[in-house]
């Protein structure tokens with residue numbers, strides 16, 4: 233899609249949710265799946281449930297193959313206008329975050345037993361030696 237990319241707003245796409253005219257929004261791209269409904273290996277039902285809406289998350293939840301991603305290109309009719317786009321994120325973004333509280337936990341997880349060990353050694357020495 234090198235020349236003119238057709239731009240759509242989410243508002244105007246909302247009503248395109250019938251078997252005669254079904255579109256999906258996936259990662260800010262707009263896909264006309266009307267003629268794909270019958271052929272979709274995952275069934276027509278899942279596509280119709282999401283027609284007119286943003287299907288990026290359900291699409292990724294299914295872990296579609298690279299073949300499926302290539303096939304999508306055939307149905308792309310345009311993209312969302314700048315104002316309606318969501319922030320791009322990698323297709324295989326991990327669902328967890330590595331933030332600092334986890335590191336704090338690992339600190340205390342060995343510090344507490346260590347202090348208990350030292351305390352036990354001191355008490356043992358005073359009482360029995």
Ligand code: HEM
Nearest residue numbers: 263273274278287290291294295296297299300303304307
């Ligand atoms: C233009 C968009 C889409 C295309 C081109 C597409 C294509 C495909 C293809 C080729 C497969 C076969 C398995 C594979 O190669 O990954 C598949 C399976 C499937 N798709 Fe899609 N798909 C699209 C959108 C969606 C969406 C929005 C959903 C919503 C949940 C969905 C749900 C499924 C499910 C449930 C399967 C069956 C998985 C299985 O039985 O193993 N698909 N799709």
